[in-house]
Amino acid sequence: DTGVSQDPRHKITKRGQNVTFRCDPISEHNRLYWYRQTLGQGPEFLTYFQNEAQLEKSRLLSDRFSAERPKGSFSTLEIQRTEQGDSAMYLCASSSRDSTEAFFGQGTRLTVV
Amino acid sequence: AQSVTQLDSQVPVFEEAPVELRCNYSSSVSVYLFWYVQYPNQGLQLLLKYLSGSTLVESINGFEAEFNKSQTSFHLRKPSVHISDTAEYFCAVSDTGAGSYQLTFGKGTKLSVIP
Numbered sequence: 682d683t684g685v686s687q688d689p690r691h692k693i694t695k696r697g698q699n700v701t702f703r704c705d706p707i708s709e710h711n712r713l714y715w716y717r718q719t720l721g722q723g724p725e726f727l728t729y730f731q732n733e734a735q736l737e738k739s740r741l742l743s744d745r746f747s748a749e750r751p752k753g754s755f756s757t758l759e760i761q762r763t764e765q766g767d768s769a770m771y772l773c774a775s776s777s778r779d780s781t782e783a784f785f786g787q788g789t790r791l792t793v794v
Numbered sequence: 795a796q797s798v799t800q801l802d803s804q805v806p807v808f809e810e811a812p813v814e815l816r817c818n819y820s821s822s823v824s825v826y827l828f829w830y831v832q833y834p835n836q837g838l839q840l841l842l843k844y845l846s847g848s849t850l851v852e853s854i855n856g857f858e859a860e861f862n863k864s865q866t867s868f869h870l871r872k873p874s875v876h877i878s879d880t881a882e883y884f885c886a887v888s889d890t891g892a893g894s895y896q897l898t899f900g901k902g903t904k905l906s907v908i909p
Binding site for chain 1: 798800803826828830835836837838839840843845884886888893894895896897898899900901902
């Protein structure tokens with residue numbers, strides 16, 4: 682068990698470009714979460730999957746953001762037409778059924794220039 | 795909806811001194827309470843949690859936190875800190891009735907242990 686892994690660790694993109702991040706949760710975990718953390722703030726919830734179903738989305742998740750978990754395993758988070766305000770650390774977490782403990786990846790740091 | 799307030803953004807403390815990191819929350823529903831720690835260049839790790847039962851919970855590395863319902867607080871304490879405790883600490887809550895267990899975090903407190 683290698684924990685939650687996220688790829689890439691760092692991404693620099695020009696404003697207006699699309700970016701996609703990947704998260705591989707711990708293998709037996711059916712719950713997967715995406716959070717966003719900006720400088721000086723704690724992580725903020727973006728969205729939640731149980732298996733392949735996206736069950737909750739935050740109002741922070743604008744229509745430029747889309748997340749998928751097609752086979753209930755890995756997940757992708759895509760940001761279209763990136764803006765400078767999208768610059769942040771994007772964190773993925775997973776947990777097992779009925780567990781309150783979430784395991785976090787190291788995050789993907791996005792810089793939009 | 796819930797909110798979490800961590801009153802101190804930075805706490806410097808000398809090695810072997812005691813420390814308290816403060817956390818207050820606001821919620822209209824019953825919550826679970828958590829402290830997560832983030833060491834430099836690492837992901838968030840669960841330090842301890844309160845779900846029910848004894849209001850005093852402990853971690854394996856000497857930290858403890860006490861749930862105070864009347865004061866809506868969940869302060870984190872350690873009687874004697876080590877250099878290795880230098881990290882950022884996040885207090886978080888989740889709605890006990892929500893199936894997702896999504897977390898609402900505070901802004902974090904950076905603990906710096908001075909040799």
